[in-house]
Amino acid sequence: MYIDSASKAQLQQWESELSAEFQGFKNQSLNLDLTRGKPSAEQLSLTDNMDGILSGNYKCQDGSDARNYGGLFGIPEMRKLGAELLGVKENEVIAGGNSSLTFMHLCFVFACLYGPGGKGTQWHRERIPRFLCPVPGYDRHFSICEDLDVKMINVPMTANGPDMDEVESLVKKDPSIKGMWCVPKYSNPTGIVYSDETVERIAKLGRIAGPDFRVFWDNAYAVHDLTDNPPKLANIMDLCKKHGTDNLVYQFSSTSKISFAGAGVSFLATSTANLAGFEKHLFVLTIGPDKVNQLRHAKLFPDLAAVRKHMRKHAELLRPKFEAVLDHLRKNFTDSDLGTWSEPQGGYFISFNARPGLASEVIRLAGEAGVKLTPAGSTFPYKKDPENRNIRLAPSFPKVAELNKTMAVFVNCVKLAAVRQQLGNP
Ligand SMILES: Cc1ncc(COP(=O)(O)O)c(C=O)c1O
CATH class of the missing domain: 3.40.640.10 (Type I PLP-dependent aspartate aminotransferase-like (Major domain))
Known part of the structure; x- marks a missing residue:
């Protein structure tokens, strides 16, 4: 989807299709959350064997x-x-x-x-x-x-x-x-x-x-x-x-x-x-x-080797989640002028840049459809993103199925906000 080169008629058609899809999401009364940059319960459980490990020996x-x-x-x-x-x-x-x-x-x-x-x-x-x-x-x-x-x-x-x-x-x-x-x-x-x-x-x-x-x-x-x-x-x-x-x-x-x-x-x-x-x-x-x-x-x-071994288990749990999010981004935005994103080899986040001026609107729309995203501007000092475009996505906590639902809404909101902005109706 290329917004800059689209005709008005094309934009209007997209707007009506995307609005209908958006309404469909709203009707589902979703309650999803992509803000939490924290480990999932499965990741935490990898360390449960620490409980009782001292067996009374505190030396x-x-x-x-x-x-x-x-x-x-x-x-x-x-x-x-x-x-x-x-x-x-x-x-x-x-x-x-x-x-x-x-x-x-x-x-x-x-x-x-x-x-x-x-x-x-x-x-x-x-x-x-x-x-x-x-x-x-x-x-x-x-x-x-x-x-x-x-x-x-x-x-x-x-x-x-x-x-x-x-x-x-x-x-x-x-x-x-x-x-x-x-x-x-x-x-x-x-x-x-x-x-x-x-x-x-x-x-x-x-x-x-x-x-x-x-x-x-x-x-x-x-x-x-x-x-x-x-x-x-x-x-x-x-x-x-x-x-x-x-x-x-x-x-x-x-x-x-x-x-x-x-x-x-x-x-x-x-x-x-x-x-x-x-x-x-x-x-x-x-x-x-x-x-x-x-x-x-x-x-x-x-030693560090033990940590690295343990972190491979974390990676096994995290990788499919990052892939799920990236898959939606690649499929929808590779051939587009709607946004760019990072493909990290580690860490906890994916950074998405919408078209300038649209981060707060994407986040507002997603909220209306039941998907919580990190507030616009959070990744900048004084919560002021000068271009109002950066959105932080945190894939670690939700399950893959939830991520897939969340990303379907996210993609819709990015597109809808962009099409409406282009039509002069942000
Ligand atoms: C870059 C960075 N530093 C520090 C922290 C928090 O670290 P700690 O739990 O050790 O205070 C986080 C947590 O998300 C983080 O992303």
């Missing part, structure tokens, strides 16, 4: 008792796993509580209040600190900035990651820019994996930015591959060391979508100097993380 590798206070940086077993996961040394990573987002928020708050490099580097000494946000991106990153009054600057994503010409030029000319969000592997929502060149240019940012500049490297999908031959992400820590920018990056990850979402273990990896600064404030905040949960994870996942 950690270093002889400490997981049930008691202490161990601010987490148990050695989990620090080792975090080191393997993020490609750092064991003394460059700490294992925490159930959420990497909490670590991100803490790093941000500490940087604002105390400075990432100690006294004199506090971000909130600046009248308005600014932060670079590759778009589309993860809404909760943007919420942290908004919550802390840090002004967000959009940076376009390319197929290789953030537009680094733009990033370097902004960082060079504006010292009030204090850092950048990155989801380097299977970026949320585009699924893009940063190229080696992009990772190296990011590692080199520490040479042109001030000592208070930090990259928040959220590697949430480090092992969430859908294919057998997944792309490999360059090691940011190694590259920082190569370029003498060791303190530039805070890396984050967690087992939220490996074991239990909401009951996993989080990781923060950074230079030992940064960790020492972080420790001073973490020490005030808590006596230690939930080491019992960490030990349960360590028993189930003694």
Whole structure:
């Protein structure tokens, strides 16, 4: 279906057919939801054997008792796993509580209040600190900035990651820019994996930015591959060391979508100097993380190979769901001027770009037909998609049959909104 070259009569005919189909969906009183970027119950069940795995043995590798206070940086077993996961040394990573987002928020708050490099580097000494946000991106990153009054600057994503010409030029000319969000592997929502060149240019940012500049490297999908031959992400820590920018990056990850979402273990990896600064404030905040949960994870996942083996089972459950969504998109929009989409090799999302100006209308129509989609603008700072076209699709939670119904409605709404817009009746 090509809208731009269609005659008025053709558009009118499509409008009437699509409206009838839309009404048919409405009559079915559907109640479907494509917003939930979380694991399905089947995926969660893959980890059910963690229940009772300790069998009353709470002793950690270093002889400490997981049930008691202490161990601010987490148990050695989990620090080792975090080191393997993020490609750092064991003394460059700490294992925490159930959420990497909490670590991100803490790093941000500490940087604002105390400075990432100690006294004199506090971000909130600046009248308005600014932060670079590759778009589309993860809404909760943007919420942290908004919550802390840090002004967000959009940076376009390319197929290789953030537009680094733009990033370097902004960082060079504006010292009030204090850092950048990155989801380097299977970026949320585009699924893009940063190229080696992009990772190296990011590692080199520490040479042109001030000592208070930090990259928040959220590697949430480090092992969430859908294919057998997944792309490999360059090691940011190694590259920082190569370029003498060791303190530039805070890396984050967690087992939220490996074991239990909401009951996993989080990781923060950074230079030992940064960790020492972080420790001073973490020490005030808590006596230690939930080491019992960490030990349960360590028993189930003694090394990264065990995690990878486990993630292949996740991939088996997820692959047909991604394929179902992609199948609808390919069949309906490959030969069209109605939209473009990502075909990720991992992660949790598919990113769809409708014709400019139409995301909110597609989402509104879908809602009317009983399909909940992520609100328009969610993937942009301040919930403002300048082109009003990006829609985040989350295939993981519904069953394949539900996804097929949902996508039939979605496709109808994308077409109907486009045809009506072209007829001057958006
Ligand atoms: C990019 C990204 N980072 C972090 C999270 C949340 O991680 P956690 O559960 O460890 O807080 C998500 C969850 O969807 C995510 O997509």
